[in-house]
Amino acid sequence: MPIHYPRAMLRAHRLHPMELWGPPHVERHEGSRHFQAYTCDIVVKAMSFIRSGGLGASKAILVPHTCDALQGMGSVLGDFLDPDQRVLTLYLPRGRRGSDHEFLQSELRRLATTLVEVSGYEPSRADWDEAFEAEDAADRALADLYQRRDRLAISDRDFYTVVRSREYLTAEQFCQQAAALPEGDPPERGVGLMISGIVAEPALFDQIEAMGAHIAGDDLACGFRRVYSVSAQADPFERAAYRLLTSPADPTCGTPIQARVETLEARMRALGARGLLIYDPKFCEPELFDVPLLRKHLGACGFPVLHVEFEMGDRLPHQTLSRIEAFVETLS
Amino acid sequence: MSGIAAIGIDAGSTTCKLVAVDPDGAIMSSVLEPTEPRVELQVQRMLDAIRAKQGADSSVPTIATGYGRKLIKEATRNLTEITCHARGVFRDLGRAGTLIDIGGQDSKVIQIGPDGRPIDFMMNDKCAAGTGRFLEYTAARLGVSVPELGARALCTAREEPISSTCTVFAESEIISLIARGAEPDAILRGLHRSLVGRVVSMARSVGVVAPLMLSGGVAKNEAVRKMIAEATVEEVVLPGEPQLMGAYGAALLGIS
Numbered sequence A: 001m002p003i004h005y006p007r008a009m010l011r012a013h014r015l016h017p018m019e020l021w022g023p024p025h026v027e028r029h030e031g032s033r034h035f036q037a038y039t040c041d042i043v044v045k046a047m048s049f050i051r052s053g054g055l056g057a058s059k060a061i062l063v064p065h066t067c068d069a070l071q072g073m074g075s076v077l078g079d080f081l082d083p084d085q086r087v088l089t090l091y092l093p094r095g096r097r098g099s100d101h102e103f104l105q106s107e108l109r110r111l112a113t114t115l116v117e118v119s120g121y122e123p124s125r126a127d128w129d130e131a132f133e134a135e136d137a138a139d140r141a142l143a144d145l146y147q148r149r150d151r152l153a154i155s156d157r158d159f160y161t162v163v164r165s166r167e168y169l170t171a172e173q174f175c176q177q178a179a180a181l182p183e184g185d186p187p188e189r190g191v192g193l194m195i196s197g198i199v200a201e202p203a204l205f206d207q208i209e210a211m212g213a214h215i216a217g218d219d220l221a222c223g224f225r226r227v228y229s230v231s232a233q234a235d236p237f238e239r240a241a242y243r244l245l246t247s248p249a250d251p252t253c254g255t256p257i258q259a260r261v262e263t264l265e266a267r268m269r270a271l272g273a274r275g276l277l278i279y280d281p282k283f284c285e286p287e288l289f290d291v292p293l294l295r296k297h298l299g300a301c302g303f304p305v306l307h308v309e310f311e312m313g314d315r316l317p318h319q320t321l322s323r324i325e326a327f328v329e330t331l332s
Numbered sequence B: 001m002s003g004i005a006a007i008g009i010d011a012g013s014t015t016c017k018l019v020a021v022d023p024d025g026a027i028m029s030s031v032l033e034p035t036e037p038r039v040e041l042q043v044q045r046m047l048d049a050i051r052a053k054q055g056a057d058s059s060v061p062t063i064a065t066g067y068g069r070k071l072i073k074e075a076t077r078n079l080t081e082i083t084c085h086a087r088g089v090f091r092d093l094g095r096a097g098t099l100i101d102i103g104g105q106d107s108k109v110i111q112i113g114p115d116g117r118p119i120d121f122m123m124n125d126k127c128a129a130g131t132g133r134f135l136e137y138t139a140a141r142l143g144v145s146v147p148e149l150g151a152r153a154l155c156t157a158r159e160e161p162i163s164s165t166c167t168v169f170a171e172s173e174i175i176s177l178i179a180r181g182a183e184p185d186a187i188l189r190g191l192h193r194s195l196v197g198r199v200v201s202m203a204r205s206v207g208v209v210a211p212l213m214l215s216g217g218v219a220k221n222e223a224v225r226k227m228i229a230e231a232t233v234e235e236v237v238l239p240g241e242p243q244l245m246g247a248y249g250a251a252l253l254g255i256s
């Protein structure tokens, strides 16, 4: 489950992650029996998918403590529903102090013990090194993709299809795919928008392009917020913790609002974005808390903000599209 | 030789409007009809009529806005209602401020800047609360026609509070009020208050910058105007033809 988790640690234990962000075309019914009506689609639809046997031969479900909704999902799965897969939790600290690094390292050690039970495999030093090398290469490839965005001759839809393929491809497959993207002038691009939120479905990018705008940059949990820094500490737990705790600003990691505003403002100026589109699944609590303050502070810096909530898998309603289109017109 | 510089089309969910302007932006001709199911055919017929009347041909810039704007094949360009209403009202009233547009199927609050461009806006999402449809639908329960609504709501001092802004729940409340023998005009007054409460809270979240301006069909309703002024303690001003402001703004954008 989203958002942040230690990929190299899974690989060292010979496990391959497949991420569940929804999935969008699953009904809520089955999952909604276990949650309050105001729980987001990411959690409810993932639960429907799991309950209907969608995970097939997977060995475990890793539920990081991204937010209260995901923590609730971890408890419901682990304590009441007893799925075929082992349910693993990961408590992520909400700060980035020395004590947070220590806490996360101990959490990762706890998780590693469970991973040995799940996989039946105890990684050697060489396994850890190989895993970090491969996953660091994929992290670098993702960072490089963002660096090269202006020189890639592909649409926003195609760009984000590749970015999001990290959710299911191996590190090597992802690197190959990223390297194969054609360089050249990107298609005619129109007004630049910064998009923030958790996840954006491909159809949205087509609609934005048809409105005469483009994505100048993103602050999406499924995108730029997972451009991690790589490091080379000898201790694998210290190294994995460093990666997770140096990720870009993210409200689900407790980034203070002032730091978020400053980062967003600097990136918007550098990327030529004229406004911020916050595109959130309905009922996403960590995102909602920041919305009024982002509006206020970025508005004061001259960047208009539009907040849109959506239901995953629905066709975007006419009203929602009109709001985005009007926003683009105000920026043109 | 035609004097028309541009034509604006507002293909709304309830009414369809066309406005033709001269090069100075003055209205030369306008038409308003209830929207038909095939709005693209209806607009074509209206366009042909206005062009024939004014001796214009299809080279005159034609800008479409409104719910059905993307269906209008003849449009040179299409733009959202936000941009068009802001431009139309700004030109008509010559003032920046906050525009509340209450249409048949949606309502919006637009903050208009000193150059007539929208600075910020808010639209109601997905439901009929705070729209003309809310009044129309619930008033039908009381057997009152739309043009009478405002006057009826103002002719009594009594008011039956309607707690729901949802059209369906409000209808249930009305049924139980009727069953309890409540006075229909007092119910109507409560309905207006409920709609105004919803719209004013939207305006507050955008930020009310005086003056408050009204457009859309519901702007003609005097009870709505009065209650908005009471709730916001602001002056409320109306353009000459509130229902035509979307089409007028579209036509003005056709010139520029």
Ligand code: SF4
Pocket: A002, A040, A041, A042, A043, A066, A067, A068, A069, A070, A198, A252, A281, A283, A284, A285, A286, A287
């Ligand atoms: S969408 Fe928001 S509430 Fe839902 S799982 Fe993600 S962070 Fe949590």
